[in-house]
Amino acid sequence: MADIRIHDKIFSPFISAESIQERVRDLAAQINSDYKDKNPLLIGILNGSFIFAADLFRSLTIEAEISFVKLASYKGTSSSGHVVTAIGLEEELHGRHIIIVEDIIDTGKTLHSFLPGLHQRQPASVKIAAFLTKPTALQYEVKADYVAFEIENKFVVGYGLDYDGQGRNYPELYQLKEEFLQGL
Numbered sequence: 001m002a003d004i005r006i007h008d009k010i011f012s013p014f015i016s017a018e019s020i021q022e023r024v025r026d027l028a029a030q031i032n033s034d035y036k037d038k039n040p041l042l043i044g045i046l047n048g049s050f051i052f053a054a055d056l057f058r059s060l061t062i063e064a065e066i067s068f069v070k071l072a073s074y075k076g077t078s079s080s081g082h083v084v085t086a087i088g089l090e091e092e093l094h095g096r097h098i099i100i101v102e103d104i105i106d107t108g109k110t111l112h113s114f115l116p117g118l119h120q121r122q123p124a125s126v127k128i129a130a131f132l133t134k135p136t137a138l139q140y141e142v143k144a145d146y147v148a149f150e151i152e153n154k155f156v157v158g159y160g161l162d163y164d165g166q167g168r169n170y171p172e173l174y175q176l177k178e179e180f181l182q183g184l
């Protein structure tokens with residue numbers, strides 16, 4: 001496997017497509033056993049989660065549904081200064097078992113802002129499936145229940161994750177090369 005170039009940066013092979021598929025199947029097996037007869041509703045957060053969500057969902061053998069939302073975040077005038085609106089979540093959530101599907105939890109800010117609004121709609125339960133987490137980057141209290149890989153705090157692309165719009169289509173994961181980190 002070779003390095004790839006996206007815009008001005010070079011990325012090195014990091015996690016193979018085979019390893020990714022294996023871990024995603026592991027998570028699906030856990031969900032199959034945890035949610036049997038619960039008909040969970042997976043909610044994928046766009047754009048980054050669409051490939052992970054598709055693979056995960058395809059590996060589920062239980063009754064399950066899926067929907068997607070796009071989160072719009074903007075600075076409010078309140079002291080919290082950060083508001084997240086879910087675009088496109090029309091499903092009735094009351095009494096449903098929800099599994100949020102995210103590409104990566106970095107600082108945790110996005111999900112931390114999204115969760116209170118979700119809980120207001122009175123789901124029966126809410127869990128989080130994250131393809132990646134960066135534990136050392138976490139700044140908000142967000143805990144993923146299903147995690148494919150915990151990685152160090154370096155920028156990655158592939159398997160749905162992008163650098164400035166590019167790189168989502170690689171089936172494997174690439175990590176930004178050390179010597180290019182300085183300019184970030």
Ligand code: IMP
Nearest residue numbers: 048105106107108109110155156161162
């Ligand atoms: P958070 O709100 O800081 O947890 O940010 C999460 C979002 O930042 C993810 O959904 C990604 O869109 C983006 N992100 C964080 N780290 C990376 C990375 O290494 N590569 C690509 N996108 C990332």
Ligand code: MG
Nearest residue numbers: 046047048103
């Ligand atoms: Mg994202």
